[in-house]
Every structure is written in structure tokens, then in C-alpha cells.
Amino acid sequence: MKILLFGRGVMATQYGWALEKAGNEVEFYVRPGRAAHYGDYVDLDLLDGRKHRKGIPVRERWFITMREEISPDHDYDLIFLSVNHEQFEEASKIVGERAGNATILIFNNVWDDQGTVAARLPKDQILWGFPGGGGGFRGKNKLEAGFLKSIYLESAATASSGERHQSVVDLFQQAGFSVSLQKDMYAWYLEHFILNAGMAAQALKMGSYQNMYQSPQYVKPALLLMREMLPMIEAKGRKASFGMRLMLHLPASLVGYGVYKLITGGTLAGAIMERMEDTAYIPHESFAFFPRDVLADARRLGIDLPRLTALEPYFRMKD
Template sequence: MKILFFGRGVISTQYAWAFEQAGHTVDFYVRKGRKETFGSSIELEMWDARKGKKLIKESWNVKLHEEMLPNYDLIIVSVNTEQLPGAAQFLSTAAGNAPILIFNNIWQDLKSSIAPLSMNNVVFGFPGAGGGIADNKLRGGFLKMVFLEKPRTGTEHINNKVRELFESAHFKISWIKDMQNWLWNHFAMNAAMEAEVLKQGSFPALMNHSDSFSNLGLNMREMIPVL
């Protein structure tokens, strides 16, 4: 497949690398001026946990474009939740008929968060990856599991395309019946954990404190009314 990633962030870069390794063509769309800033390669230091645990350390050449080119089989968008409305607005005219995978956390109502994109041309998923980029070096890693919403009426063909893509790169899909509910619970779990990390002083301190996990449950219970 010919895949376009919207932005060259940490999630996009890791999955783009995995897809290219599986024989797909991957490009990145970046904002004006970013092509020169980013350069034609990025240093990778990331853990690949699809088959055991393997540390990838290499300089990877990437194809960056500052204009939206046609004829992509799939566009993958992985941006911060507050950036999604702007990305959706841009893609509503620039993406043409290319199907889109929204691959990130979303706090807002799913339909309104991607307006004016059509829900019939979009599927939602969530990565099993993380990390950061500093000084053009990516440090992070990704798991075998990714999360994808079950097909809605009219999106079956897109879901099948996304499934084929991830499975070709040896990822395993966990199908989510209610993506909105799953994402809200994911936000709540993150908030519950971060609150306890702040209380204990660090993540290692949380892991070593006997009461931390029971406190996580109490934090989640307080957030149920928000959900």
C-alpha cells in the first residue's frame, strides 16, 4: 500500500518504519518549512515488541512532503487531541477520497472532532506505542497490539484495509465495540495514574509503593461521574 502519515511525530514515525519494513510505501506530510528543519533522515532508538523485544538503532531515511499529493491508499493521522480539528479541516479539502485512520487520543465527541470530514470516510484507532523526539533522535517503542474500532455501517472497506495493513506488519488488532467509551476510559486511567505519580513523586516510586494500585482504583472511582 501507499501510506501517508500526517506529521512526522513519534507515533507516526514508529509505525511508518514498521510498515516500510513490511514492504509498503510510506510518506509524511509536514508543515511548510519543516522539511528543511527535519532533514531527510531521523535517528531511531526504539524497542520493537512484536516478536519478543528487539532494540532498533539506525538512521532511517524518510520522505517528507510539504504539499498533499494524490493517490494514497490510506492517510494516517496521529496528532494531539487539540490539533485534530485543524487537521480535519485541512484534510476535508486536501485528502480527496483517500480513507483516513485517526490514530490518537480524542476527548471530544468523535463526530464533531473530525468535522467537516465524513464519518463514512474515517475509522478510529489507538496505538500501542510511545516515546519522544529530541534533536532529531526518536527514543521510544511499540507493542504488538493496536486498538481499532469495529466497523460501522459504511466503513467496512476502510476497516478491512487498515486490518490488512497492520496484520501485514505483524501487529495484532484488538477490536473495540464502542471507541468513544474506550477512549474516555483511557483518559480516566491516565489521569488516575498521573495523579498517583504526582502524589508519590515519580513513576518508580508508584511501582514500589504498596498502596499505589489500590489508590489508582479509588481515583478511577472518583472519575466515574465525569465519564
């Protein structure tokens, strides 16, 4: 498969590497002038979770191909779109004007309804999914990141094209990933967004994620924030999964301890979180978009979120 990755970001780079190793042709689209800035290689320091639960270390110099222009009649089979939440609108405009006949795989956080999010994209070419990884760049060329075995994808029943859906499932499975299919991808997005919003709000209050993960007691308030935000899912036309409702209605101290152990117990997820914050690749301002967007929607819908409102000074947009 011929794949165009939008931007030379964290997700595009590590999944691009894995997909190229599986025999696919991979290229990056970058803004004019960025190819010279980045140079033609990335020094990878990855934890590859496809064959080991703690991740197999990968350290290599990977030479890449970047494009600063894309013809509308290009021959890419897949466009991989995964950018920071606040960058998506601009990125989708660029991709929409250059989509050609490619399948567009959205690997992004989503909070607004999918029709609004994808307004600039050809709807019959979109597949909705989400990665299982993270990390950051140290300097402009060294990527310190990692990814889990699973990626998330909407089910064939909800996909705009069964053929496009199967081709993407095959692509990732042939590269050694497992594909977790979601019956309602938008409900899954909302749940994930609320998890991010609760963790981000508490981490911003504590000064960093690493400070928050010093004790289960510091994680507990994040769980209480998520519990408070749970009605937002129904207000946006979806129903929270049984697992989500169960987790957020168990004693917050118990769940907080579980999250604390997940992050600090030598797990791959914990190592990825450490790399993401250590590199400071995504600034606190980007994390603030999660609670900020939830609170703005809550006010629009008339839903009271007192815990989140009390933390607003930590994530309010600066003048």
C-alpha cells in the first residue's frame, strides 16, 4: 500500500516506520520549508509493543521521504491523519483539498460530532480510528516514543466503505498490530476525551503528570472529575459503555490506585506517558484544550460541572 502521512509528528512517524517495515511505501506531507528544516532522517528510540507487553526497544536511524506538495490526482491509497486536537481543523482542510481517491484514516481525538469534525473531508473516504501510542521529539530529529499492540477502529458496520475498512484492518494486522473494533466509535471518542480531560485538568493543577502520579491520592481527583463529566456523553447523544460507567462508579480511591499502578508499575503505558512528558513535545497548552472544550460544551448544554469549573484557572485560555 502507498501511504501518505500528514505531518512528521509522533504518531505519523512511529506508525509510518512500523508500516514501512511491513512492506508498505511510506511518505510524509510537510509544510513548505519543513523538509529542509527536519532533514531526511529520524533517530528512533521506540518501545515496540507488538510482541512484548513492556515493549521491545528500537534504536535506529530511519531515512524518510517528505513531500511539500501533493497533486490532487496522486496515487496514494491511504492518508494517515493524526495531529494535535487543536490542529485538526486546519489539517483537515489541507487533506480535503488533496484527498484524491485515498482512504483517509482519522487517528485523532474527537469531541465535536463526526459530521462537524469531517466537514472538510470527503465522507465516503473516511475511516475513524485511534492509535495506541505516544511520546515526543527531543530536538527536531530524535523521537522518543512507544506504541501498544492494539489500535482502535470503527466497525465494518459503521464504516463508509466495507472495502476501505477491510484494507485498513489488513494493513495493520499484516504489520503485527491487533485491531480493536468499536461498535460506536463516536461514543468511544467521547469516553476517551473525558478521560483525557480529567487527567489533564488534575495534572495542570499539580504542575505536571509526573507530579500527579506521585501518589494514588493525587490521581483520585481526576477520577472524580471524569465521574462528574459522564453525563456529557448522553447529552451529546451517546451512551457510555458499561465498562466506563462501572469504572467511574467504583470507589475513586480504588480506581485511582489502579491507574497509579498502571502508570508507575513498569508498564509500557507508563513508559509512554513518561516519554511524552519528558520530551515536553506537547505543551501544557495543548493538554488544556481537553477540559476547556468539555467545559465550554457543558455551559452550552446547561450541565453543571462544579469540580471542573473550580479548576478552570489552570486551563483557561490566556489573553
